[in-house]
Amino acid sequence: MTVRRIVANIGTQDAAAAKRFYQDALGLDVLMDQGWIVTCGTDERMQVQISFMAQGGSGTPVPDLSIEVDDVDATLGAMKAAGFAIEYGPADEPWGVRRFYVRDPFGRLVNILSHR
Numbered sequence: 001m002t003v004r005r006i007v008a009n010i011g012t013q014d015a016a017a018a019k020r021f022y023q024d025a026l027g028l029d030v031l032m033d034q035g036w037i038v039t040c041g042t043d044e045r046m047q048v049q050i051s052f053m054a055q056g057g058s059g060t061p062v063p064d065l066s067i068e069v070d071d072v073d074a075t076l077g078a079m080k081a082a083g084f085a086i087e088y089g090p091a092d093e094p095w096g097v098r099r100f101y102v103r104d105p106f107g108r109l110v111n112i113l114s115h116r
Contacts, residue, residue, distance in 0.1 A: 017105035063111035
């Protein structure tokens with residue numbers, strides 16, 4: 001058996017809010033929209049990964065999602081321009097990432113990061 005992907009599922013009745021955060025501000029593509037389910041992602045090959053955390057690092061809470069981007073500062077600008085409040089950072093962490101925390105429209109704490 002081989003795990004091919006792990007998908008985070010977030011319950012909501014507001015797909016437009018999801019698109020505003022994940023498509024408009026983060027730049028993900030809508031890969032599927034069946035009305036009751038909207039899946040955002042990229043056509044790039046994603047690695048299978050799941051993390052188990054006692055804390056979020058640097059005294060932060062454990063984020064619900066971690067999303068790696070190619071340019072954390074550009075993403076930070078897009079989040080601010082879209083009106084999303086930044087809850088932590090941006091910070092250059094001692095383990096080699098630059099990151100910030102933001103809440104998505106559903107209250108999920110999202111860790112946006114780039115490896116340095």
